[in-house]
Amino acid sequence: MEQPTKIIAIISTKQETIKAGGAPVFITENRESLQKVSTTLEKTLDASAHEVDPNTMIIVAH
Numbered sequence: 001m002e003q004p005t006k007i008i009a010i011i012s013t014k015q016e017t018i019k020a021g022g023a024p025v026f027i028t029e030n031r032e033s034l035q036k037v038s039t040t041l042e043k044t045l046d047a048s049a050h051e052v053d054p055n056t057m058i059i060v061a062h
Contacts, residue, residue: 008047009059011037017056031055 011026012018013034018025026041028034031054038057042049047061 003061006061007058008045008061009041010056011041011059012056014055023058 007023015027038049041059047059
């Protein structure tokens with residue numbers, strides 16, 4: 001049986017744009033650290049990173 005797609009993490013440089021939700025939120029200082037954290041989580045969690053906007057990435061388990 002296939003598992004549903006699920007957002008398992010949110011990474012952003014703009015804390016004010018993130019509302020409470022069901023996934024852990026990581027706030028970074030700049031775009032470079034946003035990319036680094038996203039890549040690390042993507043590899044560690046065996047998931048996919050997707051850009052929502054220039055300041056926000058989500059990690060999705062498929």
